[in-house]
Amino acid sequence: MKQFFVMLLLMVPLLVVGQSEDEEMLRKIFDKELTEGQCYENLRELCKDIGPRLSGSEGADKAVQWGKKVLSEIADTVWLQEVMVPHWVRGAKETAEIRMPDGEVIPVNICALGSSVGTEAGGIEGEVVEVFGIDEIEKLGEKNLKGKIVFYNRPMEPRLISTFAAYSGCVDQRSSGASTAAPFGALAVLVRSMNLRQDDLPHTGVQRYKKDVKKIPAAAISTNGARLLSKKLRENSKLKVHIEMSCKNLPDKLSHNVVADIIGSTYPDEYILIGGHLDSWDLGEGAHDDGAGSVHSIEVLRLFKELGIRPKYTLRCVLYMNEENGPNGAIQYAKESKEKGWKHLAAIESDRGGFTPRGFSFDGIPDIQENTLKEVEKWAELLDPYGLHHLDKGFGGVDIGYLREQNVPLIGFVPDSQRYFDHHHASNDVFEEVNKRELELGAASITSLVYLLDKYGLKSNEN
Amino acid sequence: MKQFFVMLLLMVPLLVVGQSEDEEMLRKIFDKELTEGQCYENLRELCKDIGPRLSGSEGADKAVQWGKKVLSEIADTVWLQEVMVPHWVRGAKETAEIRMPDGEVIPVNICALGSSVGTEAGGIEGEVVEVFGIDEIEKLGEKNLKGKIVFYNRPMEPRLISTFAAYSGCVDQRSSGASTAAPFGALAVLVRSMNLRQDDLPHTGVQRYKKDVKKIPAAAISTNGARLLSKKLRENSKLKVHIEMSCKNLPDKLSHNVVADIIGSTYPDEYILIGGHLDSWDLGEGAHDDGAGSVHSIEVLRLFKELGIRPKYTLRCVLYMNEENGPNGAIQYAKESKEKGWKHLAAIESDRGGFTPRGFSFDGIPDIQENTLKEVEKWAELLDPYGLHHLDKGFGGVDIGYLREQNVPLIGFVPDSQRYFDHHHASNDVFEEVNKRELELGAASITSLVYLLDKYGLKSNEN
Numbered sequence: 001m002k003q004f005f006v007m008l009l010l011m012v013p014l015l016v017v018g019q020s021e022d023e024e025m026l027r028k029i030f031d032k033e034l035t036e037g038q039c040y041e042n043l044r045e046l047c048k049d050i051g052p053r054l055s056g057s058e059g060a061d062k063a064v065q066w067g068k069k070v071l072s073e074i075a076d077t078v079w080l081q082e083v084m085v086p087h088w089v090r091g092a093k094e095t096a097e098i099r100m101p102d103g104e105v106i107p108v109n110i111c112a113l114g115s116s117v118g119t120e121a122g123g124i125e126g127e128v129v130e131v132f133g134i135d136e137i138e139k140l141g142e143k144n145l146k147g148k149i150v151f152y153n154r155p156m157e158p159r160l161i162s163t164f165a166a167y168s169g170c171v172d173q174r175s176s177g178a179s180t181a182a183p184f185g186a187l188a189v190l191v192r193s194m195n196l197r198q199d200d201l202p203h204t205g206v207q208r209y210k211k212d213v214k215k216i217p218a219a220a221i222s223t224n225g226a227r228l229l230s231k232k233l234r235e236n237s238k239l240k241v242h243i244e245m246s247c248k249n250l251p252d253k254l255s256h257n258v259v260a261d262i263i264g265s266t267y268p269d270e271y272i273l274i275g276g277h278l279d280s281w282d283l284g285e286g287a288h289d290d291g292a293g294s295v296h297s298i299e300v301l302r303l304f305k306e307l308g309i310r311p312k313y314t315l316r317c318v319l320y321m322n323e324e325n326g327p328n329g330a331i332q333y334a335k336e337s338k339e340k341g342w343k344h345l346a347a348i349e350s351d352r353g354g355f356t357p358r359g360f361s362f363d364g365i366p367d368i369q370e371n372t373l374k375e376v377e378k379w380a381e382l383l384d385p386y387g388l389h390h391l392d393k394g395f396g397g398v399d400i401g402y403l404r405e406q407n408v409p410l411i412g413f414v415p416d417s418q419r420y421f422d423h424h425h426a427s428n429d430v431f432e433e434v435n436k437r438e439l440e441l442g443a444a445s446i447t448s449l450v451y452l453l454d455k456y457g458l459k460s461n462e463n
Numbered sequence: 464m465k466q467f468f469v470m471l472l473l474m475v476p477l478l479v480v481g482q483s484e485d486e487e488m489l490r491k492i493f494d495k496e497l498t499e500g501q502c503y504e505n506l507r508e509l510c511k512d513i514g515p516r517l518s519g520s521e522g523a524d525k526a527v528q529w530g531k532k533v534l535s536e537i538a539d540t541v542w543l544q545e546v547m548v549p550h551w552v553r554g555a556k557e558t559a560e561i562r563m564p565d566g567e568v569i570p571v572n573i574c575a576l577g578s579s580v581g582t583e584a585g586g587i588e589g590e591v592v593e594v595f596g597i598d599e600i601e602k603l604g605e606k607n608l609k610g611k612i613v614f615y616n617r618p619m620e621p622r623l624i625s626t627f628a629a630y631s632g633c634v635d636q637r638s639s640g641a642s643t644a645a646p647f648g649a650l651a652v653l654v655r656s657m658n659l660r661q662d663d664l665p666h667t668g669v670q671r672y673k674k675d676v677k678k679i680p681a682a683a684i685s686t687n688g689a690r691l692l693s694k695k696l697r698e699n700s701k702l703k704v705h706i707e708m709s710c711k712n713l714p715d716k717l718s719h720n721v722v723a724d725i726i727g728s729t730y731p732d733e734y735i736l737i738g739g740h741l742d743s744w745d746l747g748e749g750a751h752d753d754g755a756g757s758v759h760s761i762e763v764l765r766l767f768k769e770l771g772i773r774p775k776y777t778l779r780c781v782l783y784m785n786e787e788n789g790p791n792g793a794i795q796y797a798k799e800s801k802e803k804g805w806k807h808l809a810a811i812e813s814d815r816g817g818f819t820p821r822g823f824s825f826d827g828i829p830d831i832q833e834n835t836l837k838e839v840e841k842w843a844e845l846l847d848p849y850g851l852h853h854l855d856k857g858f859g860g861v862d863i864g865y866l867r868e869q870n871v872p873l874i875g876f877v878p879d880s881q882r883y884f885d886h887h888h889a890s891n892d893v894f895e896e897v898n899k900r901e902l903e904l905g906a907a908s909i910t911s912l913v914y915l916l917d918k919y920g921l922k923s924n925e926n
């Protein structure tokens with residue numbers, strides 16, 4: 001790519017004569033963000049000055065104070081909503097080895113899954129049973145599983161264009177693998193990391209113990225580790241794996257959602273909610289998950305203020321606590337909303353990373369979902385110049401999902417998904433992996449939708 | 464992002480009952496590429512076994528042999544088309560310093576622009592005149608420029624959503640800055656790197672000396688270097704910059720385009736051309752520019768073969784030589800095409816990196832452009848599930864552009880542009896910066912379009 005004269009064909013005029021007020025306003029929103037955006041600097045602070053922010057950690061407390069401070073400079077009101085959160089800590093010890101019957105010892109990269117118990121001191125050791133889904137467990141039964149380590153190795157499906165769909169098809173191994181295998185006497189579980197790439201990074205994430213089921217240790221193994229273990233098992237099914245982890249669950253702690261409003265001029269008591277989650281896993285810096293969504297949400301309010309747009313509805317930024325291993329913040333917000341009868345015109349969530357925007361997905365109870373999509377489709381031409389082509393039914397978000405039963409239209413921000421799981425819940429989810437322009441385009445995209453929602457409302461939902 | 468049950472909403476079925484033959488075939492193309500794609504491994508070979516491949520270099524020769532070998536295993540015929548190319552070498556010396564009147568010396572990162580002459584041994588030194596475009600030069604005139612170093616510092620316009628548009632608005636400073644300033648006695652030029660980020664990497668690229676104008680040294684300075692130099696100039700306009708470069712132009716060399724055909728069953732003498740360029744700049748590995756386009760083009764033929772699709776038209780892969788500082792390969796191909804009366808149903812170029820696909824842009828003489836776009840728009844629904852939403856008039860590509868006057872429909876593959884100029888012509892355009900899935904999605908996207916073009920032709924162009 002080099003030649004100037006032919007490249008001129010690509011030139012897009014910054015302003016077109018005769019464009020509508022809405023076109024002009026969207027252009028202003030993008031211009032402002034792409035030249036004077038603050039979300040990248042906010043993300044730098046959140047990732048580099050604070051770092052990882054798992055619920056219950058010092059980082060999470062600092063993040064709450066940081067969110068309150070940043071939003072206090074923008075919003076009319078900022079308050080902290082109390083929420084009790086789990087407090088799980090990884091501990092210093094976290095190792096695994098493949099021990100071959102001939103004496104060969106091969107270390108592999110693992111990490112404990114959130115809420116996992118640790119092993120006994122000195123670790124545990126057992127033969128390994130490789131499976132490709134939790135449905136195999138019952139068939140294998142106690143005679144095959146007792147005293148063994150269950151190795152869940154179903155990979156993410158690469159043929160799915162949306163990597164979130166591929167994640168959905170695998171993540172039950174991580175979230176319920178331990179409690180599925182424990183009743184049959186399994187010693188521990190190793191789960192292939194939710195990662196489409198082959199690399200050495202283990203990806204953590206929550207796992208949930210079922211009530212009255214023995215709590216056995218649960219860890220993620222890197223995709224390279226999983227490939228190696230599978231290969232070694234084919235060579236010798238009698239190999240053993242040794243795992244030692246010192247993670248543990250501490251008593252729940254008090255934490256907070258950060259809630260900030262710019263009061264609406266016409267409907268001060270009706271909210272357009274924009275949210276992301278402030279907590280992150282303890283590996284990496286939670287840059288894409290969900291530092292990006294947090295700074296996106298803050299930036300929407302900032303852009304309204306900077307551009308002097310007085311909203312008709314109250315714009316409410318919610319920085320949720322404890323999405324990762326809760327989501328207690330979301331439950332708490334929805335509870336208070338129900339109790340106090342808060343009315344939400346819509347709730348928008350950004351929790352799919354800071355990648356180039358592709359559009360929005362629409363969620364909620366069926367009528368609401370249908371109606372909201374129809375209304376927003378009217379704005380397709382306004383959104384098109386910014387690459388916001390994806391307007392379809394789909395998942396809104398974990399945190400806003402708890403508002404579904406209050407008949408709130410739920411909208412998920414949809415950035416490009418291809419690289420998301422390269423970093424998800426792993427040590428490489430760091431600030432450097434977020435591209436400034438891609439992040440800013442996300443903030444401007446969400447702000448544009450909020451501008452249109454605020455201006456036109458969602459009339460078909462009123463019927 | 465974690466919860467399985469809600470994520471199920473995102474699930475996309477791999478096969479839908481009752482889908483059309485075309486839907487099925489596109490699904491097969493994507494499935495094949497995303498599970499057994501070879502383009503990423505090909506790119507690894509091109510970047511890691513061969514590396515940089517500037518025209519005239521040993522790397523370029525190796526790349527030609529590599530392309531011939533890889534395509535010989537796929538295509539019915541492979542041949543090398545001779546083309547004479549420039550042979551410019553960077554040389555070992557390439558430094559610049561800001562020298563303040565108070566004795567302070569600050570090194571800054573520069574790189575010579577392609578085809579630039581070197582400085583005299585020991586370097587050159589001069590005061591600096593900062594400008595923001597070549598149109599300022601004539602106004603400044605000899606009295607302001609004689610003996611000075613001209614510093615072109617207009618940044619890429621961040622407000623443009625397409626970064627290629629931003630590039631177009633700046634690149635004249637690089638391509639013709641030296642020859643614009645030389646007639647007024649300028650000693651040398653320093654050009655702000657074509658990069659939207661602030662960093663320390665200088666980005667090279669071609670510059671062209673005008674006939675009968677003195678050849679003065681031309682270099683790119685990193686965006687951080689440009690910011691610093693500008694700041695220092697405001698502090699003291701009498702500062703000097705010292706530049707030393709040992710780059711030089713050697714006699715032209717013989718090189719080759721690689722041309723490979725899978726012979727069509729119905730129209731063996733009519734081509735669907737798919738091309739990228741094999742040469743790259745000498746910094747980095749030419750991974751995105753244009754290793755990606757080269758392996759995309761190879762992969763289209765490979766997928767047809769692997770899937771057992773016998774094309775009606777002859778599929779022609781052209782790995783062009785010398786796009787970067789020519790484009791002599793493109794000129795040679797177009798010349799032979801004209802002489803021999805080759806007929807092209809369409810020519811498709813991939814030269815915008817290995818990023819997530821967004822669609823295609825349509826180019827050619829006005830009637831052809833209009834007609835082709837109309838035909839392809841009929842396939843919009845087939846392309847939509849793969850995120851190929853961008854179907855619009857726009858630039859086709861530098862290499863295929865030379866077929867315009869032969870009334871060939873020109874089609875540019877359009878991946879996401881946001882990160883392209885982070886790497887363009889710089890030392891960080893390396894294999895590691897290309898995402899496997901994003902690259903594969905590109906190959907499958909182009910193959911899908913070629914499948915539809917081959918099956919349905921472009922009827923409205925026949926009239």
